[in-house]
Amino acid sequence: MPVISAQRMQDRVDAILEAAKKVFSEKGFEAASIAEIARSASVSDGLIYRYFQNKRDLLFHVLRVFYERLMLDLEREVDTSASFDRQLHTLISCHLAVFVADTALCRLFISEVRVSRDYQGSAIQALNRRYTSILVDIVAAGIATGEVRADVNSRLVRDVIYGAIEHLAWRHVNGRTGLDLAGTAEDLTRLICGGICTGPRP
Amino acid sequence: MPVISAQRMQDRVDAILEAAKKVFSEKGFEAASIAEIARSASVSDGLIYRYFQNKRDLLFHVLRVFYERLMLDLEREVDTSASFDRQLHTLISCHLAVFVADTALCRLFISEVRVSRDYQGSAIQALNRRYTSILVDIVAAGIATGEVRADVNSRLVRDVIYGAIEHLAWRHVNGRTGLDLAGTAEDLTRLICGGICTGPRP
């Protein structure tokens, strides 16, 4: 017999998560203040501590929610793609879109979460592993079908792609140049395929 | 006429900059404290404010010095290289080495500098432009000599390379896997060349 409905409670949690996502993205972890997050969520400071253990725990949850949604989208999309270069293109497109939409949050994940002591063995680490393994699996499958050269270092490919996308998104967000999502994804796919595939260059 | 010699003054400034680089790298911007930097430089807290406007200004100067040294090294090295792929390899090697040696500082540049309103039009922005343009110039020259395909998007290449290196270095620093600098530079160069060069694949 909860005092308020589960729905209302979830709404509060969602409001806090949304506000936290916003403020963390704008300010970074350290510079973000609980007070500002609370104000942004139209909630008292104290309430945040009913739902989250502390500031870092709040960040973890923001990222977890973000990551889960992202994973679902990506896995669904990639499954529908046929050939290696189409799967690669799909992944690049998805990832680029996400990074552009939430660059700051992705950065936050990279700089704040992985460093934390609680990261090892956390749900969010599992998510990260699952996420990055998607690309490694695609490359491995490409090698198996002969689409990708056998001597390719799939880890390097992974770092190149994720690194490139992170950088692209970052530049886009910080600069004032627009980014042609579709075109960039196409170009990047071609560049990578040129570097690692067997057949004639496109 | 100054009460202390210009030399002594410069020594003080250098000591502060070096200490600040160390502490900022270890702790990040927010978590670094002026007191710790001062102690590490064997200087009083107050003196820092004689040479630098505030904490962020100090960070800016640290990054500027770091960047300038890096630039000099890189430009000298690249000039001595002949063919496009050797120039590319040189740049990748240099950049990777720097990033691995000072990952935290590079990250700091990426995540902290932007927050300041003073970044636009600052000396540090100019440095950044000059730095990244080195690679764009190399690619343009490669296109001119016919070593690189004419339809290659040189900006994309730049982002792929810098992004990949950043990602590689970060993973190296945060993970426990060692990084084979020479081998990685070689692999990355080959991957990129495969993707953008004209001649037969290596």
Next chain:
Amino acid sequence: MPVISAQRMQDRVDAILEAAKKVFSEKGFEAASIAEIARSASVSDGLIYRYFQNKRDLLFHVLRVFYERLMLDLEREVDTSASFDRQLHTLISCHLAVFVADTALCRLFISEVRVSRDYQGSAIQALNRRYTSILVDIVAAGIATGEVRADVNSRLVRDVIYGAIEHLAWRHVNGRTGLDLAGTAEDLTRLICGGICTGPRP
């Protein structure tokens, strides 16, 4: 007519008082939290405020209940004792046993109750008076029967005994030395009797 039976209500109150006694004893007044008391009593935070005005009021009631029980025991025991030194011994034994069993609570009474403005004229002050007067009465009776020297300051005797016991119990609880209840009671009784009685020393 009450919606819940008087019995159930009393059970609730008792559960709260018992939980409060436990938590106050373990943590002290300030460090004890209403939430922990409520949890320990399997009751909601809010319910405590139906039966008690505030946290301090709750402490008062805990101490009152504790005191009342203690009084009953003591008065019953003392009545059954014959001679002065047996009465004294009984009182010392009882008091020492209670203090050792609930030292923290006794301390709490001593250190926290006074802070409140409500103490003067409160039920708990009356209890305290009644409690300490037991000993004064015993001594007075001893004087009347000639067992105690007439010039003895009964108030001083009272303070010596209660003070000694408090100190003994505290040392026992905080130190790691065991306490021989019977032996200590015997020794203390003899010491006091030696100091105030008429007959030959034991």
Next chain:
Amino acid sequence: MPVISAQRMQDRVDAILEAAKKVFSEKGFEAASIAEIARSASVSDGLIYRYFQNKRDLLFHVLRVFYERLMLDLEREVDTSASFDRQLHTLISCHLAVFVADTALCRLFISEVRVSRDYQGSAIQALNRRYTSILVDIVAAGIATGEVRADVNSRLVRDVIYGAIEHLAWRHVNGRTGLDLAGTAEDLTRLICGGICTGPRP
């Protein structure tokens, strides 16, 4: 080359210690606030943390200073006394006077410090040992000279005396009855001597 004179610095420390003594005595440890102490010392909150590690450390220093002064007085006085009963009387007088003057602080020592984890092996524990051993030594000397019965438990005597004094002082402070220091010391000495000495009762 300190920025301010050592004198001025000591004055600040003293002001903080004095204010802390006052507030801790009035409110107890938990209920005392750093802000109030700072205000009472006409000092900023932050300054307290330049001289003391934290709130508990501040309490420790307050008590240490208090204890040291007390020790000096007591040892000087006791040395000048000749017979056992005069030494005992001196000790009781001193201790009673101190307790009456600073009952709350003495209580604080008893309830807050001994409980603390840092107490074991601390300077303050050493002081306490030295302090309580004075009485034990006096009794032992009395036994050696034959003034005190050989079967007397000197630890019990110690607890009786300190406990009695604590209780007397407490009652005095909380009640409105005046306390005749000299008379009470005399009475208490006689009571104890009656209980433990050899010769004819006084």
Next chain:
DNA sequence: AATGAATGAGGCTTCATTCAT
């Protein structure tokens, strides 16, 4: 009657920055 979500004041502590020395 009972709940427990929500509040918001207040606590301890840190630290960038200033300024008397």
Next chain:
DNA sequence: GATGAATGAAGCCTCATTCAT
């Protein structure tokens, strides 16, 4: 020129108390 004592504004977090449900 240099120091470091001093400030005071935040920051994170806790918790007694209230009140809508």
